[in-house]
Amino acid sequence: MNATELIAGILLLAGAAFVLVSAIGVIRFPDVYMRMHAATKAGTLGAGLVLGAAAIVFGDLGITVRSFVVFLFLLLTAPVAAHVLGRAAYYDGVPRWERTRLDELDGRYPVPGERGAPKAVPPGD
Amino acid sequence: MILFEPPMGFLAIATYVTMIAVAISILVAALRVFIGPSLPDRVVALDLVGLLAVSVISVVAIASQQPVLLDAAIALALIAFLSTMAFARFIEWQGGRDE
Numbered sequence: 001m002n003a004t005e006l007i008a009g010i011l012l013l014a015g016a017a018f019v020l021v022s023a024i025g026v027i028r029f030p031d032v033y034m035r036m037h038a039a040t041k042a043g044t045l046g047a048g049l050v051l052g053a054a055a056i057v058f059g060d061l062g063i064t065v066r067s068f069v070v071f072l073f074l075l076l077t078a079p080v081a082a083h084v085l086g087r088a089a090y091y092d093g094v095p096r097w098e099r100t101r102l103d104e105l106d107g108r109y110p111v112p113g114e115r116g117a118p119k120a121v122p123p124g125d
Numbered sequence: 126m127i128l129f130e131p132p133m134g135f136l137a138i139a140t141y142v143t144m145i146a147v148a149i150s151i152l153v154a155a156l157r158v159f160i161g162p163s164l165p166d167r168v169v170a171l172d173l174v175g176l177l178a179v180s181v182i183s184v185v186a187i188a189s190q191q192p193v194l195l196d197a198a199i200a201l202a203l204i205a206f207l208s209t210m211a212f213a214r215f216i217e218w219q220g221g222r223d224e
Contacts, residue, residue: 009139012184016146019180023150026157026173032165035157039173047180050143054183054195057136063192070179070198077206081172085209088216089165 008056015049018042031097032089040082044074129188140188147184151177168212175205 025038051067058064090105129137154177157170179198186194 005134005136008187009135012136012139012143012187015180016143019150019177020146022173023153023177026170027153032163032169035166036169039154039169039176043173043176047176047183050147050180050183051195051198054187054192057187058192060192063195066192066195066199067183070195070202073199073202073206074176074179077202078176081206081209081213084213085165085168085172085216088213089163091217092163092165094163094165 004056004059008053011049011053011056015046015053018046018049020046022046031100032094033086033096036082036086040078044078047071047074136187140184143184144181144188147177147180151181164212164216168209168216171212172205172209175201175208178205 019042022038022042025042026035029035029038048071051071055064055067096103129140133141151174154170154173158167158174161167161170179202182194182198182201186192186198
C-alpha cells in the first residue's frame, strides 16, 4: 500500500461519512430550512472529498482539473440553489419549527401563506 | 466493471464502504422525497440526490478505472442545479404546499 492509495482511501472514507451525515440530517431535522442546511453544506463537502479522492487516484492533470472544476461548480451553485429555494419556501409559507425563536424577516415579506408576486422590501430599514 | 481483485487493498475496501454509504444516503434522501410534508422539502431532498449521484459517479470512476465518467459528473451537477432553480421559481409562482 503506497501513500497515494492511503490518502485516497482516507478521503473516500471521510466523504462517505459526510454524505451519510447529510442524509441523516435531511431525514431527521424538523424543518425545511434546517434540512437545507444539512443537505447543502455537508453534502457539498462529502461530494468534494470523493472528487478529491478520484483526482488523487488517477493522478493525471486533466482528471485533477476536471474534478476540481466539478467541486468548484458545486461550491458555487449549492448556496445559490439553497438561497433561492429557501426564499421560495418562505414566500410560500412553509411552517418553521415551532421552537424557532428568531425570525428577522417577520413582517418584511408578504404574509406567509399568501400567494402572489412578492413585493420588494423597502431599502434602508 | 469493477476491477479490484480479491486480495483487496485499503483503497478497494474504502471504495466499497463509500459505495455502501452513498447508496444508503440515496435511499434515505429518497425517503424524504416521498414523505416530505411540503414541496420545498421534496426539492431539497432531490437536490441532495443529485449531489449524491455526483458522488456515485466519482466512486464508480475510481472503482472501474474510467476517468471519463467525471465528464458525466459535470453534466449531472449542471442539470441538478438547473432543476433546483426551476423548481424554486415554480414554487414562488405557484405555491407548493400539498398538505
